[in-house]
Amino acid sequence: MLFKRMLLCCVMLSTTFIPAQAKSNFELPDLGTSALQALPLEKERAIGEVMMMQVRGTSPVVDDPVLNEYLSTLGNTLVSHANDVRFPFSFFLINNPEINAFAFYGGHVGVHTGLIAQADNESQLASVIGHEIAHVTQRHLARRLQQQQDNSGLTIAGMIAGLLATLVSPDAGLAIISGTQTQSALSQLTHSRGAEQEADRIGMRTLYDAGFDPKESGEFLTKLSAQLRYKQKPPVFLLTHPLPQSRVSDVRLRAQQYESRQYTDSLSFQLAKARIIARYGSDSEHAENEFRKLLKHNSFGDTSALRYGLALTLIDQKKYKEAKPLLDDLLDASPDNLFYLDTLTDYYVGLGQPQKAVEYLAPFHQLRPNNQVVTLNYAHAAIEAKQYDLAKDLLRSFALEKPDHFLAKQLLTDTYKQQDDKAAYHEANADLMAQVGAYMKAADEVQKALNFIEPDEAIKQKRLKALLAQYRAMQKELARM
Template sequence: MRFHIAFLTSLIYCLTASVASAQVLNNKNSLPEIGVVAANTLSLDEEVAIGNIFYSQLRGQAGVLQDPVVNQYIQSLGNEMVIHAQNTKFPFTFFVINNSAINAMAFYGGHVGIHTGLVYHADTEAELAAVIGHEIAHVTQRHIVRKKQAMEKTSPLQVASMIGGALLMMASPQAGLASIYAGQAGMIQNAINHTRTHEREADRIGMKILAEAGFDPFAAASFFSKMLEQSRWGSIPPAFLLTHPLSQERVAEARNRAENLPSQNRPSSMMFHLVKARIHARYMYSAQASLAYFTNASIAKDWPDYAWQYGLALAYMGVEKYAEAQRILEQLLLTAPENFAYLDAMTDTYIGLSQVPKAIQLLAPINQKIPNNPVITLNLANSYIENKEWDKATELLKDFLMVHNKSLLGFSLISDAYARSQSRLNMHQNKAEMYALMAIYPKAIDELQFAYNFAESYLLKQRIRARITQFRESQERMQKLAGS
């Protein structure tokens, strides 16, 4: 699956331009007027709709990470970068893919995905921010839409083969690859010139965003140089180089641009180090390997002390040594009693120790102070479920989902709470919404049909019928947009 995710990114961001290569070779340095070209190809509403489809399918079939601590950090950092971008036409969604490859992606409608491997390998927050700024620039310049416009100058069958293959691969990787290769054999190399033009534009705009956000603009060149160095020592280049073609010339250009941008010295934040430790401890290695790493005293010097201690606590939790984790986390919480990463870990530790009331006592006051925060509310709801206080869990989650109506974890938890309390109607309705968020409409419709059997009032039955109709219309719209 990791290979297919990286290949899909490459397809979306590289191969779809191949049929336009002849026009690009004639004038490599010209850039079309963004508004005119994009508007003639896809409206903003259509772009957002297609982006939502891609994102839903990624959530349903790829390793999109459901980790509220990591997600909250990446969304926060991304939002901070977007403030300094121009041509932002829609809200951005930043998400994380649980994949060890060093890679990132951007696609229709303000969707930016970051791989866990990229965070793991970023030496500083500025390097991570440099990649995010680069991907934001791809979105604001509507590069995907401009490529689509170029594609429409050639055979509709070739266009259908590429886009259809991409979507098919999301559902069935082997079939999707066969479709792509059938339609794209011999055309991949021709896409590179067009892609390089967009990459340079994203470099220029992304570095400006990076500097205006207060980060060191040289971090972009540092990250690019690191990728090139890795490619020299391995037979397979890092995924980032496959989806973002890179050369020594481009690294030099990045350094030259940095010379002309304001010099910044913003240090890496505490949450950057904590999230990096979390990814290292939970997602990159086995539980035993993570514990061996964080119990090796010689590596402590490579981390800020709090991040190393946090990683060690998570590693203990991974092998169910909750008492050891508790001792570490209690000390960390004394220094930062409302730190989301610490609170999340302590909650899981209390649950592991069968001390769930302590988790509720820890989180409830903070939830009152900061209502509907994903880390706090979801942990508190989970604690209520573990404590068999299902009514409290469902009430908490109903309020949360009114604000965060696209939270898969939220719908999963409320479905679980309703299931445990034997509320079959509500369980099936919320499972339906969860499947709909992943664009798995047949299963969503099945869940609503189960819910219909438990509905007693005529009005509720009508509402369920109406929602089934909406899901069917969404499925038809998805199929139509997938071919646009």
């Protein structure tokens, strides 16, 4: 489905980069007991949730199940090989062409679409994510908070706001901070050299343990360093991740301590990159021309990702007859590929034949009932086919497994609206408002839902009144933070 249309504005943070494991006797890092004293883990998680609400409410978060599935799989593969993991991680995409990634309290890691589009290979992308994971596991933000707690010129709330603004959009955020706050506040927005070195070292260990090529972490930094020579302003990533030449040399030397290995990019990485170029980069016509040029000069080897990208651009331009043969060939080669299934749904919905997508996806849903790509495409096709009860059942069941999935909530809200179930629609809409921290608007939506409850529906009235009180209390609690 064309999830590009469903981008939600959000605000985020940015952090650092890097990799995986070594073969000998690296010293274990300081696990940050002082940071634990300054910011208990439960409070860190709570602050992280609030920050994620603000991100989702103010920045272009990409609600694309296929890309989210790929990023989460890659991120959690790295997490599974990291040490000192204290809570589950979550990974999300921001629609921004700049090379950037960041992490903040509670294990939230954001990646710009530009990082995937411009990464030369999957090991480079993994090195950046591994580096961000290390910032979280070593609690660098929590340590920084402790270092500033005696600075009367900064409040925790003010610092968090500055971190959010600058980590998500460093070039804009730094301009705001430098014009309105002290140099002390500005210093909060970049990691120290020591923190960067620690994240480089620990990240590289994680990268290696997860099976990626550690030398690509150095190649990525070299690539960024080279960009400094040709741009008037540095790449966005470097505004919050200092890059002295010594750091590049240190990372390259550290990579040499690991056993040399060759890593072949996964097809999923190649497809994710093609999808971002097709849908989140330039306009579809320009992207089509680029894919055609690449296919012309890459007649040997696997061209699946290029053909997939071309098919996407054709569908987005409503050139369905040209797209179908490409899509058929891809599905013949890999009939259960999630990227292709998602695009087939786009094809049938675009043609005005959503019922065919419903019929095609039904058996895949039986095999993978909790997979977000299959379920959300299936539900989307059902909505387009006016099979609202089917869509509602699919989304309610999915919510039991993933209760905070934002796109699933959007689709369920749309289903209630199409059914003209006003009470359910306003309650579901309140849930969406609450997920971006708009508790007063959520309370207003619950009040509207109460207006459509019949007098004899006492249980529903009681439940909604309790929810109304909860949202109002949460608004007060949020104001205190």
